[in-house]
Amino acid sequence: MRIGIIGSGNVGGTLGKRWASNGHTVFFATRDPESAAIRTLLTESGPTAAAGPLRDAVAHSEIVLLATPWPVTRQMLESAGDFDNRILIDATNPLAPDLSCLECANTISGAESVAQWAPTARVVKAFNTVGNNVMDDSAFSAPVALFYCGDDASAKQTVAPLIRELGFDPIDAGPLSQARVLEPFALLWISLAVKYGFGRDIAFQFLRR
Amino acid sequence: MRIGIIGSGNVGGTLGKRWASNGHTVFFATRDPESAAIRTLLTESGPTAAAGPLRDAVAHSEIVLLATPWPVTRQMLESAGDFDNRILIDATNPLAPDLSCLECANTISGAESVAQWAPTARVVKAFNTVGNNVMDDSAFSAPVALFYCGDDASAKQTVAPLIRELGFDPIDAGPLSQARVLEPFALLWISLAVKYGFGRDIAFQFLRR
Numbered sequence: 001m002r003i004g005i006i007g008s009g010n011v012g013g014t015l016g017k018r019w020a021s022n023g024h025t026v027f028f029a030t031r032d033p034e035s036a037a038i039r040t041l042l043t044e045s046g047p048t049a050a051a052g053p054l055r056d057a058v059a060h061s062e063i064v065l066l067a068t069p070w071p072v073t074r075q076m077l078e079s080a081g082d083f084d085n086r087i088l089i090d091a092t093n094p095l096a097p098d099l100s101c102l103e104c105a106n107t108i109s110g111a112e113s114v115a116q117w118a119p120t121a122r123v124v125k126a127f128n129t130v131g132n133n134v135m136d137d138s139a140f141s142a143p144v145a146l147f148y149c150g151d152d153a154s155a156k157q158t159v160a161p162l163i164r165e166l167g168f169d170p171i172d173a174g175p176l177s178q179a180r181v182l183e184p185f186a187l188l189w190i191s192l193a194v195k196y197g198f199g200r201d202i203a204f205q206f207l208r209r
Numbered sequence: 210m211r212i213g214i215i216g217s218g219n220v221g222g223t224l225g226k227r228w229a230s231n232g233h234t235v236f237f238a239t240r241d242p243e244s245a246a247i248r249t250l251l252t253e254s255g256p257t258a259a260a261g262p263l264r265d266a267v268a269h270s271e272i273v274l275l276a277t278p279w280p281v282t283r284q285m286l287e288s289a290g291d292f293d294n295r296i297l298i299d300a301t302n303p304l305a306p307d308l309s310c311l312e313c314a315n316t317i318s319g320a321e322s323v324a325q326w327a328p329t330a331r332v333v334k335a336f337n338t339v340g341n342n343v344m345d346d347s348a349f350s351a352p353v354a355l356f357y358c359g360d361d362a363s364a365k366q367t368v369a370p371l372i373r374e375l376g377f378d379p380i381d382a383g384p385l386s387q388a389r390v391l392e393p394f395a396l397l398w399i400s401l402a403v404k405y406g407f408g409r410d411i412a413f414q415f416l417r418r
Contacts, residue, residue: 001367018344018375063371066323074322088330088332089332089334090323090332090334110301111301113283114301117282117286121295122295124299125298126299136227142414145413159272159298162228165228165231166224172405178397179299181394181400182397183302184394191390196382201418204414208410
């Protein structure tokens, strides 16, 4: 396929190189095709890669990868010309500059509300990311990750074995504010299980290498 | 351990039963210990389980599991008495009644903004949930899940092979609005990799049985 890349940094550069080495024709959008970074990228990508103006990256491609830093995303799209029904793969994330949250995302979580409503409790968020059928029987082909988070280290040390003894791999995701990502993660499980055809016998393994 | 259960439904009932059968002392909070549901639960949980008033479930326990439907959560906590520094495992999710979103969560996503800014493109959200090091080398001990979503079925059919050829397991998470959960999912990866000590060589396998 002919693939245009908008945003030739870590993500766009990596994917463009890999697709080019698989034989796709890759066009990196750039204002400066002679820059050292682009020249290195083209050398590493091989003969099916080229670089040039943003509008050409769209016009010459069947499919476009969007991998821009969030703050420039709107401007880049509005400068890209007509997409004319092309596929646009959006690989961006609307991250706040300090990576602490998404710009259009939660600034509170259920767990943090719970901690306000139970002020003398040491709250640990856990058992919210898979369905009760998985809690009842955690046997999959690989260990199922069970994330937890909280602000009290000793409370988390107490909870982790209660997770492990049910057959899960307990993953400490950090402070209680991490419930802002663990609660949407639950919604991923729920939506796949209930709305998008996967059924309730699904789970996630956490992989490390 | 002595474990109190607030909310003895699917989640609380399942976990309470399993912990009781592991030998823990489990106390299910209930307004009606004679109800058929509670009696069944106690029979299935064995001799180390009991049921009774909410305040007793807290007072008699070292650790309390919160597994209430979200709309009653605040009221249950405020009726539960003093937690007196007990651990409270929060297994709730602040779900909207139709399960479509979290009550205190996103009502828009980056991807939906992208679709507004590139109105003639067919947007597919993808490659936003793992770091570029994983995109560069997707070899873990198991296939790495790469979620994508979008409103155009044929666009998704085109993108899925581009994911698979890089060594990933492409998972169709549904319509573009699912970016509201896939973008926070990215934040889980980012926060674990960058802030909470796991490093960037982490990923998720999607398990089905």
